[in-house]
Amino acid sequence: MFIGKYNKSVIITYLGVVSTMIGIYFIVGFAYPKITGAMVCLMISGICDMFDGKVARMCKNRTSEDVEYGIQIDSLTDMISFIAFPIVTLYGMSIYFDVALNPIATVLAVSLFTIAGISRLAFFNLTANSEEGPVKYYSGLPVTMTAMIFPAIYLLRYVLSASLFVSIYLGVFLLISFLFVYNFKIKKPKKTWWYASCTVAAILMTIILILLKVK
Numbered sequence: 083m084f085i086g087k088y089n090k091s092v093i094i095t096y097l098g099v100v101s102t103m104i105g106i107y108f109i110v111g112f113a114y115p116k117i118t119g120a121m122v123c124l125m126i127s128g129i130c131d132m133f134d135g136k137v138a139r140m141c142k143n144r145t146s147e148d149v150e151y152g153i154q155i156d157s158l159t160d161m162i163s164f165i166a167f168p169i170v171t172l173y174g175m176s177i178y179f180d181v182a183l184n185p186i187a188t189v190l191a192v193s194l195f196t197i198a199g200i201s202r203l204a205f206f207n208l209t210a211n212s213e214e215g216p217v218k219y220y221s222g223l224p225v226t227m228t229a230m231i232f233p234a235i236y237l238l239r240y241v242l243s244a245s246l247f248v249s250i251y252l253g254v255f256l257l258i259s260f261l262f263v264y265n266f267k268i269k270k271p272k273k274t275w276w277y278a279s280c281t282v283a284a285i286l287m288t289i290i291l292i293l294l295k296v297k
Contacts, residue, residue, distance in 0.1 A: 087151050091141040095152075095159050098130030102163040106170055115174035121233045124171070125286060127163040128229020131156070157203045164225040165199040168232050168255075175251060179244035183252065191255040198262035199225050220268040223261035231258065233286050 088096075105123030108116040134156065141148075169192045176183045202222045209221065235254055239247045 087148065087155075089141070091137070091144060091148060092134070092152060092155055094130050094134035094137045095155055098127040098134065098163055099159050101126040101130065102159075102167050105167060109170050109174035115178045117171065117174055117178050117236070120167075120171050120174065121236050124163070124167060124229050125233050127167070128226055131160065131163065131226045131229070153207060157207055160203055160225050161200060164228045165196055168228050169195065171232065172251060172255070175248055179239075179248055181245050181248045183248070188252065191252055191259075194259040195255045195262075198259040202262040221265060222263055222268075223258065224268070225262065228258060230282065230286070237286075237289065 101123045105120040105127070108119040108123065135152075172183075172188075172192065175181075202225060205221065206224075231254065232251075235251055238250065242250070
């Protein structure tokens with residue numbers, strides 16, 4: 083009846099999208115953006131992305147079409163959650179902290195960030211389709227890492243002035259843009275890395291939630 087796939091092999095991916103939409107609502111749905119809540123949603127989306135592939139591979143009797151659909155839907159989700167969403171949080175911060183962004187620098191930074199991000203995703207899809215078996219190495223920084231990098235940088239807001247913090251946050255977009263497309267290899271993490279990443283994310287979420295009263 084409906085196009086697309088909605089079975090358990092992609093449910094974690096869709097939950098990540100829902101978390102992203104909640105996070106975006108925290109930014110644009112209130113007169114005063116709720117940045118902290120958005121950062122928590124960004125990390126939740128990242129955790130969903132870390133495990134969606136593992137859950138999909140656990141599903142028996144997946145067809146080649148199911149596998150290809152999973153690759154495509156994962157990349158489309160990544161574009162929203164880890165490229166568009168961080169840009170929305172940047173604009174929300176300028177409103178929250180009442181700091182005017184330089185229009186030229188901002189458009190340049192977020193444009194490079196977007197182009198580099200989608201280029202890296204497209205390259206990954208080509209690599210994933212050409213390799214036999216699971217991908218063993220990532221080329222360039224995975225876009226999912228923004229779900230940990232930006233919340234970690236966000237904690238600097240409590241020790242820096244508003245203008246300096248927003249400037250640094252904007253500068254991080256340029257650094258990540260370079261790392262997205264720079265041709266260096268990152269070995270695909272093993273189970274211990276997954277557990278460590280989730281622990282770090284949980285710690286960051288706990289710290290941010292503790293500081294929620296500061297908003």
